Amino acid sequence: MxxxxxxxxxxxxxxxxxxxxxxxxxxxxxxSKAEQPKPEAEIQLNAVVxxxxxxxxxxxxxxxxxxxxxxxxxxxxxxxxxxxxxxxxxxxxxxxxxxxxxxxxxxxxxxxxxxxxxxxxxxxxxxxxxxxxxxxxxxxxxxxxxxxxxxxxxxxxxxxxxxxxxxxxxxxxxTGMRESAILHNLTASGKVTISEGGVLQNWERDPYDPKIKGDDLVLRNQSEDERYDxxxxxxxxxxxxxxxxxxxxxxxxxxxxxxxxxxxxx
Structure with a gap:
């Protein structure tokens, strides 16, 4: 580790x-790029730095x-x-x-x-x-x-x-004890299911935009909900x-x- x-x-x-x-x-x-310093003539004498x-x-x-x-x-x-x-x-x-x-x-x-x-x-x-x-x-x-x-x-x-x-x-x-325990409870209650292809349904999703999906993305899973802390x-x-x-x-x-x-x- x-x-x-x-x-x-x-x-x-x-x-x-x-x-x-x-x-x-x-x-x-x-x-980030900071602004280039201005010529001295362009700096106002009363400018607040x-x-x-x-x-x-x-x-x-x-x-x-x-x-x-x-x-x-x-x-x-x-x-x-x-x-x-x-x-x-x-x-x-x-x-x-x-x-x-x-x-x-x-x-x-x-x-x-x-x-x-x-x-x-x-x-x-x-x-x-x-x-x-x-x-x-x-x-x-x-x-x-x-x-x-x-x-x-x-x-x-x-x-x-x-x-x-x-x-x-x-x-x-x-590792993975939290995920395993919550996943077991959610599959037992039917809130998370497993497709015929062995893919978990309703387990992972973006926290704010459900349209964001992809096998190559790391998404938040249900065990990471704060209520399980x-x-x-x-x-x-x-x-x-x-x-x-x-x-x-x-x-x-x-x-x-x-x-x-x-x-x-x-």
């Missing part, structure tokens, strides 16, 4: 463009986690093999193709990024932190030879850059959801973030 970081290196390497900034795990590289982004402007409770990295634009923590958490400050303007008011567009964007990295979308939503619109996502990434990694993200886009909080957990040991408290998806909720309960944004020019789209 690969470690959580090694198991996701291939996922990060498959991503391209701005998807790397927002969905890769600990190898984020910004590819936005404050530089600071990694310390976003804080949340890390009780139970051990810090393993603290750099100017990156902080990272771990609870051993169960969970890894990171905070990154990306000092280039976001290249998200729509404003966060376009929830369907946001979901489509993160879905494409997940597919591009060989994964699939579990959930994506638009939330607010202190009136700042943010994106909260969870993607799944199949691991080799077995198991699944789950990556949760809270993306705080601003006009001049972004903060990205990431939580990841990977199945270890005996309490039955599997140590499952990596449960760990990611619990960690994201804890972060959102305790997160504090500095005034420099709250007052920063917002991201309004391309």
């Amino acid at each position: 690969k470690t959580s970081t090694d198991g996701l290196l291939s996922y990060a390497s498959k991503l391209s463009g701005f998807c790397v900034c927002f969905l890769a795990i600990f190898l984020l590289t910004a590819c 936005p404050p530089q982004l600071s990694i310390d402007a976003v804080r949340f409770d890390t009780t139970g986690l051990t810090g393993v990295e603290s750099a100017p634009n990156t902080k990272r923590w771990t609870s051993g093999r169960a969970l890894e958490v990171s905070l990154r400050c990306i000092e280039v303007p976001p290249d998200i193709p729509c404003s966060l008011s376009n929830k369907e567009g946001i979901r489509d964007y993160f879905r494409r990024c997940a597919i591009q990295g060989g994964g699939g979308l579990v959930e994506a939503d638009v939330i607010k932190i202190g009136q700042v619109p943010c994106a909260k996502t969870i993607v799944k990434v199949p691991q080799q030879p077995s198991g699944t990694a789950y990556v949760g993200s809270i993306t705080i886009p601003l006009a001049q850059g972004s903060y990205v909080i990431r939580v990841q957990s990977v199945e270890t040991g005996i 309490k039955l599997f408290p140590t499952h990596p998806l449960t760990r990611v959801r619990v960690a994201l909720k804890a972060i959102l309960r305790t997160i504090k944004l500095d005034k420099s973030v709250l007052m920063a020019p917002p991201f309004l789209g391309p």
Whole structure:
């Protein structure tokens, strides 16, 4: 079984463009293009220069986690093999193709990024932190030879850059127990059936668009519904959801973030 970081290196390497900034795990590289500086003569003397982004402007409770990295634009923590958490400050303007008011567009964007990295979308939503619109996502990434990694993200886009909080957990040991247990119950109740060709019916689907199908796609399955989390408290998806909720309960944004020019789209 690969470690959580090694198991996701291939996922990060498959991503391209701005998807790397927002969905890769600990190898984020910004590819959005910042505006070229204007000649000094064109700069208005009374222009207001936005404050530089600071990694310390976003804080949340890390009780139970051990810090393993603290750099100017990156902080990272771990609870051993169960969970890894990171905070990154990306000092280039976001290249998200729509404003966060376009929830369907946001979901489509993160879905494409997940597919591009060989994964699939579990959930994506638009939330607010202190009136700042943010994106909260969870993607799944199949691991080799077995198991699944789950990556949760809270993306705080601003006009001049972004903060990205990431939580990841990977199945270890005996894998697939949650899926097997829920699948057994749903087939026994007739809610999931098996076709003559041996294909499961009503087991997997895109969380927001039932028209999205394909044998080569990684789709969310019914066992990944949040209502089953309490039955599997140590499952990596449960760990990611619990960690994201804890972060959102305790997160504090500095005034420099709250007052920063917002991201309004391309």
